[in-house]
Amino acid sequence: MGRALIVEADGGSRGNPGVAGYGALVRDRRTRAVLWEGAAPLGKASNNVAEYSGLIAGLRAVRRIDPGADVEVRMDSKLVVEQMAGRWKIKHEDMRRLALEARDELAELSRAGGSVRFTWIPREENKAADALSNTGMDGRTVDRMVRSPQAADAGVDEAVEAAADEIIDAEPTPSFGAEVPPDLGAPTRVLLVRHGVTDFTVASRLDGRGGADPSLNATGQAQAEAAGRATAHLLGGSPARVVTSSLTRARETGAVVAHAIGATPEVDADFDEQDFGDWDGATIADLVRDHPDELAALRNDPAYARPGGESHEELAARVIAAFGRVVAAGGTTVVVCHRKPIMVVLAHLLQIPHETVWRLAAAPGSLTAVEVWADGNASIAFTNRT
Template sequence: MPASGRTLVVEADGGSRGNPGVAGYGALVRDGASGRVLWEGAAPLGKESNNVAEYSGLIAGLGAVLRIDASADVEVRMDSKLVVEQMAGRWKIKHPDMRQLALEARDLAAQISAAGGSVSFTWIPRERNKDADALSNDGMDGRTIDRMLVGGGAGEGEGSSSDAATVAEVVDEVIDPAPSPAPPGPGEGTPTRIVLVRHGVTDFTEASRLDGRGGSDPSLNTAGQAQAAAAGRATAHLLGGSPARVVTSSLARARETGAAVAEAIGVTPSVDADWDEQDFGDWDGASIPDLVRDQAEALTALRVDAAYARPGGESHDQLAARVVAAFDRVVAAGGTTVVVCHRKPIMCVLAHVLGIPHDKVWRLAAAPGSLTALEVWPDGNVSVAFTNRT
């Protein structure tokens, strides 16, 4: 029995007009008892394959579950036999892009398991996946949808958790292909612009192993090098020739990704170790699935208790103190800075500027090689331009 006693159903799909071609994904989350739709989402993916789009729909659906009730018992239903069999571990994953996406999905599933829930995968015929298919066509048409419906939080139904009402409100964001010009910034003057880039993957990432600042410090693997190069191109495109600095953490994967980004914009990177990943102490190098199986209670404590630290490691509070100090230095420098770092430091910054409590911070996604951008105005106001863009 999951911690909340609740069941959720994820229906996900993706498509590509050309394979590869114009791609998009769609997904929704239903209440398992009533069948009521709690969330629905869609987004364009540019030129991608059907399989990339299908995995992207799965990742979006699991991410929505974390926002609704991470302790629920989740059944994922998809008409992609490939994704279902690969995620169930019955089929091998040969393509590097698929392996990376599968790792992202498994990481989200591990977070659900750590919170007391579970995730299972079921193949369904295409005709039973029409709602997700329709949303994926919205994505292919260039529409981005992130719609949380009334009652989506875990406060609905029996077994509700005490903080379940956090999403029991209407959140309805539909972005058309040609949005209206953005309104002026929240403050007067010129903002400091910060782009947070997560490093590319390593063998540890692909093996779902914890890798903090006190660990073995692996380098990027082949897939990670490709992600670093792509992050460099994306950063250069975003900056459009505007001057910027590049700062990286001291860990190899961030320095190597930062080197690719710096080369793409024609600068020399600098290192600030306060942007390093959290030190996981005696758990550095540990397999996350093994921890979920053997030390679920301690793993949950690491995720939700900001003062909890493993022997020889640091707590989230200690991590956040050094990351926020590094963030404040970047803000004080002004101009535009690209910071190449890690998932938890990115989460720390977003939690700091948005006031997100620690036990909710895992709802923020930051995929390998992704970009997140902020503007900090002279009056102290902060605008998050976008997150987790790959």
């Protein structure tokens, strides 16, 4: 038997659907001490979607604290409680998807020896989670271990804040400039969008910043339009800049995305795809057949460059500089670029070594969201969403 914990969760939408956010917290059931609290914006969504999102966040926090815990989930949403208890059917597609995510979390807890039961509570008994959900609707993200599990389990009333938090580090190392104090305020939000496909993409041809620079094909245009709709839905009317690479496929995708959110795109060529030199336009199949060793070097050696092209190290230097400028600008920015620049940003934030960077996926038309605080800490909200 693990620890006895309580999850309190809520969500809200200003408009239903409208600007939405969730809030959740985890308490020690014996002492009632808060161990973790979280909140996040959801863009445009319904109340019920936000409530399910709060539930999932709370269950994931339980897994971080004690996956074998005995958990009571307390919510003022009769709908979520009854649906998760299996007494009410789930008809709405978005809620069905989220309910499956929640049940996956329940299954993980069960496999670890934990258990979960659901309790409906009146709204006035769920004020803490409700306040956190309003924080999310205000556009702020919170992911904070409030007390160390050991201190709360011992019944200590005044525990020090834990430093094992995934977001806030006890001694943060800034990534983008001078030393600054730890920041708990609103982060800079960056939405990375990969361009739609071209005929080169479909044919698996290398197409870097020094290549043929083709336009989107019909499929790529449809992917750009879908990315624009997804971006508008995610932002929920909140303002954002749009920055694109200088290559045609990114500028065309960026124009569609910018139109969807009422913005004017800007161009930053430092977000361009890698320059593949004399291999620009070559198919991967031909390179695998005729130049396997050189292709392996291009993939695995960050210092390797083709004649007339650039190395991964050179690509990374300019992309990270461009990303730093976006972060320094603050607010929310949509960056429309290419697979390798997106990989570079994620590898930079997650400190992923070059030998495993290719495991990061970024499909054409996909969205990847990151948040960066002034102290250099960062959170990857989601990746490769299409």
